Amino acid sequence: MKINNHLFSEVYGCYFTVVKRILEQAEGGLTQAEIESMVQADGFYDSAFHLLPKLFSGEWNLMEHRTDGKYYSRLLSNNLTRPMTDLERAWLKALLTDKRIQLFIDPEEAAALKEVLNEIPPLFLPSDFHFYDSAADGDSYEEKRYIDNFRLILKACESQTPLSILYESGKQNRTRRFVIPYKLNYSSRDDKFRLLGVTCQKGGHFKKITLNLTRILTVEPSADTYSENTEINSTKTFPVACAGALTETSANIKSPFPFYQFFRETKCKEPIVLEISKERNGLERCMLQFASWEKQTEYDEAHDCYVCRIYYDGQDETELLVRVLSFGPVVKVLGPTSFLTQIKERVRNQYRLNTWEEP
Amino acid sequence: MGEYHELIRNFDKIRDYMRDFYIYGFKSRSDFTRKSARTYDNEKRRIESYMGEYMKWEYTKTGKNLFISMDCARLPLNPLYAAWKSKTFTGNDIMLHFYLLDILGKDSRLSIENLTDLICSRSGQVFDPQTVRNKCKEYADLGIIKAEKQKKALLYSLSDNTFNQLLQSAPGLGEAVKFFQGSVAFGEIGSFIMDNQRLENDRFTFKHYYAAHTLEDGILLDLLSAIRNSCAIEFVNVNESGTRVSTFNGIPVKVFVSAATGRRYLCLYKTKEKRFFNYRLDHIKEVSLKDFCETAGQHQTDLENNLDRVFGVSFGGQNRKEIVCMKLYVNEKTDGFILDRLIREGQGGEVLRLEKNTYLYTKEVFDSNDMSPWIKTFTGRIIQLEGTNQTVINRFYKDIKRMKEMYED
Numbered sequence: 001m002k003i004n005n006h007l008f009s010e011v012y013g014c015y016f017t018v019v020k021r022i023l024e025q026a027e028g029g030l031t032q033a034e035i036e037s038m039v040q041a042d043g044f045y046d047s048a049f050h051l052l053p054k055l056f057s058g059e060w061n062l063m064e065h066r067t068d069g070k071y072y073s074r075l076l077s078n079n080l081t082r083p084m085t086d087l088e089r090a091w092l093k094a095l096l097t098d099k100r101i102q103l104f105i106d107p108e109e110a111a112a113l114k115e116v117l118n119e120i121p122p123l124f125l126p127s128d129f130h131f132y133d134s135a136a137d138g139d140s141y142e143e144k145r146y147i148d149n150f151r152l153i154l155k156a157c158e159s160q161t162p163l164s165i166l167y168e169s170g171k172q173n174r175t176r177r178f179v180i181p182y183k184l185n186y187s188s189r190d191d192k193f194r195l196l197g198v199t200c201q202k203g204g205h206f207k208k209i210t211l212n213l214t215r216i217l218t219v220e221p222s223a224d225t226y227s228e229n230t231e232i233n234s235t236k237t238f239p240v241a242c243a244g245a246l247t248e249t250s251a252n253i254k255s256p257f258p259f260y261q262f263f264r265e266t267k268c269k270e271p272i273v274l275e276i277s278k279e280r281n282g283l284e285r286c287m288l289q290f291a292s293w294e295k296q297t298e299y300d301e302a303h304d305c306y307v308c309r310i311y312y313d314g315q316d317e318t319e320l321l322v323r324v325l326s327f328g329p330v331v332k333v334l335g336p337t338s339f340l341t342q343i344k345e346r347v348r349n350q351y352r353l354n355t356w357e358e359p
Numbered sequence: 360m361g362e363y364h365e366l367i368r369n370f371d372k373i374r375d376y377m378r379d380f381y382i383y384g385f386k387s388r389s390d391f392t393r394k395s396a397r398t399y400d401n402e403k404r405r406i407e408s409y410m411g412e413y414m415k416w417e418y419t420k421t422g423k424n425l426f427i428s429m430d431c432a433r434l435p436l437n438p439l440y441a442a443w444k445s446k447t448f449t450g451n452d453i454m455l456h457f458y459l460l461d462i463l464g465k466d467s468r469l470s471i472e473n474l475t476d477l478i479c480s481r482s483g484q485v486f487d488p489q490t491v492r493n494k495c496k497e498y499a500d501l502g503i504i505k506a507e508k509q510k511k512a513l514l515y516s517l518s519d520n521t522f523n524q525l526l527q528s529a530p531g532l533g534e535a536v537k538f539f540q541g542s543v544a545f546g547e548i549g550s551f552i553m554d555n556q557r558l559e560n561d562r563f564t565f566k567h568y569y570a571a572h573t574l575e576d577g578i579l580l581d582l583l584s585a586i587r588n589s590c591a592i593e594f595v596n597v598n599e600s601g602t603r604v605s606t607f608n609g610i611p612v613k614v615f616v617s618a619a620t621g622r623r624y625l626c627l628y629k630t631k632e633k634r635f636f637n638y639r640l641d642h643i644k645e646v647s648l649k650d651f652c653e654t655a656g657q658h659q660t661d662l663e664n665n666l667d668r669v670f671g672v673s674f675g676g677q678n679r680k681e682i683v684c685m686k687l688y689v690n691e692k693t694d695g696f697i698l699d700r701l702i703r704e705g706q707g708g709e710v711l712r713l714e715k716n717t718y719l720y721t722k723e724v725f726d727s728n729d730m731s732p733w734i735k736t737f738t739g740r741i742i743q744l745e746g747t748n749q750t751v752i753n754r755f756y757k758d759i760k761r762m763k764e765m766y767e768d
Contacts, residue, residue, distance in 0.1 A: 010448035046408040086502030091548040104531035112528035134618040189567035292431040326732040329761035346739035
């Protein structure tokens with residue numbers, strides 16, 4: 001079966017999605033303001049300007065304006081979800097060849113899906129790609145303990161159920177932690193999942209935490225642990241909103257837990273400032289390498305170079321340090337002082353090691 | 360002069376501008392010399408509309424700079440997917456889309472005449488049966504509609520391939536889509552499914568995520584199609600500055616991906632040169648599929664047999680067997696993570712403990728140039744670097760000397 005390669009089709013378009021949502025809700029009539037706010041929420045920034053006149057004027061004959069001032073769908077159905085395209089099905093079929101699919105789907109379920117998607121070829125295969133620099137110690141997705149933990153955590157993220165987690169650190173120290181799970185973070189470079197959550201320390205201090213999934217030994221809903229740990233009930237050091245979200249008598253978390261208190265922007269006060277020379281295609285390499293961070297670049301005409309500011313989370317500092325070093329003299333760190341000091345120390349150490357080695 | 364439209368007909372039109380605004384982000388209006396200033400204004404306006412809050416600007420000495428800025432580690436969905444959702448359409452397209460879903464949604468199987476009559480009566484607009492037939496054929500090609508012959512007539516109905524049907528077989532599929540839209544190729548397709556199903560990614564975030572990959576997915580789709588069908592290809596390649604346009608041909612074998620630097624390459628076997636080359640996906644503009652190639656399977660095998668000697672993307676020059684030896688100082692009490700890194704990132708290179716706190720890493724590769732950036736990540740710990748490519752070794756020591764001068768107080 002040949003797949004239609006139309007990746008760029010209006011069927012997937014933003015306008016079709018917005019209009020679908022409007023029509024599905026317009027059975028009982030929608031005011032102009034309600035429709036405008038739906039376009040504002042789901043459309044592009046300027047879509048209201050282009051889309052609404054066609055919808056309101058009747059040019060598309062999809063809605064009718066009645067005497068009560070509301071707009072009604074001219075369609076009979078209020079479910080306009082289209083069947084999947086072959087391209088979408090081929091993408092889903094490709095997922096079944098990915099080792100990580102076991103985290104979501106049991107082998108029997110995967111077999112049933114393969115049967116349903118029998119006539120569709122997968123859009124791609126793992127063997128089509130060669131990830132030449134991803135980590136050799138990626139997570140073990142086929143391990144039963146890992147799969148069970150992953151699913152428990154994923155479910156707990158949805159219900160915001162506090163978890164009792166037995167964790168083994170890099171130095172093989174085992175500790176039990178009380179964690180309110182927030183989200184799962186995946187790094188393609190490391191091929192690892194990490195749990196982002198909020199943990200309670202002694203004295204009732206709550207702080208955000210990142211745990212490698214592969215180092216999680218056991219996961220349980222935390223009711224028992226919580227009742228045993230009276231310190232967790234202490235609210236004196238909670239952020240105000242957080243304290244309000246925890247009940248005094250049980251481990252249940254009132255929804256929604258104010259994760260924003262812990263996971264809002266935590267950028268360092270000062271960005272890393274790099275001076276990038278034009279040598280060895282440094283600019284392009286740099287721009288690509290740091291593309292996943294928030295950054296700002298400008299051309300410095302006086303020095304004929306580029307200055308790039310990278311806004312980063314403190315957790316990423318060592319990684320950024322190593323990445324900057326990989327550029328050698330093509331990139332010069334201008335600040336901040338603490339970062340610059342670390343770079344200087346590494347360069348000084350290296351020079352000392354090699355002074356007798358100069359060619 | 361054409362009127363401005365928010366939607367576009369040709370994806371390539373927006374691909375380069377979006378990439379420039381995102382990857383570079385320091386270009387002002389005068390730096391965009393590919394097309395007219397008016398084209399720049401229109402593309403800028405479109406991208407501002409698509410990107411919303413992620414579009415930033417600042418005044419510099421060279422003028423007002425617009426750029427896309429985002430911290431990918433916090434994004435539930437790649438904002439650049441918006442480019443794939445910007446295809447223009449006609450009034451007939453959108454009307455027929457919704458009336459077909461509406462009318463065929465109730466287990467209906469209708470002939471084109473009956474279908475056309477119903478659409479006309481319900482919409483209050485006259486449609487030619489041929490117009491409706493063309494749309495049905497288009498949707499049958501996409502897989503949305505099925506056409507079945509009954510006696511002499513073709514009857515149209517909605518395809519029963521729904522996401523809900525798949526969910527019945529595997530309830531975890533919804534969560535899987537939320538994850539894989541951010542972690543495999545063609546994530547935008549996952550995003551299409553999420554739009555249609557009203558799914559939102561409230562579970563996963565992604566680190567080391569390279570958002571610009573999505574802009575190359577049209578090219579990638581053509582390349583994978585050629586690989587799958589063992590076809591030779593011809594493609595147009597444009598260098599980074601856009602000054603040199605070349606046409607290359609060969610047999611596509613694999614796609615090389617850097618998880619660390621965010622680059623993707625086509626690995627091509629060039630028949631004339633009788634060897635493999637890698638080409639950046641973002642430099643490829645057009646791909647055309649040529650004849651079936653009987654030897655495609657053999658090239659796949661040859662590549663697999665040689666992959667362990669390709670450290671990055673280079674297959675080397677004349678000298679195809681180079682050895683790199685790096686002696687490192689690793690404090691065994693405090694720096695165990697360095698050994699972990701050597702094993703994790705060293706692509707199978709041999710790691711030997713020479714004596715207390717001293718380790719030797721050795722790797723044979725086609726081109727030791729490819730290893731230079733990685734070697735420099737160990738700056739501060741390299742006791743000695745040796746190798747068969749003396750140019751690379753000399754450059755390393757020169758670079759350290761330059762850095763010392765650069766950072767001298």
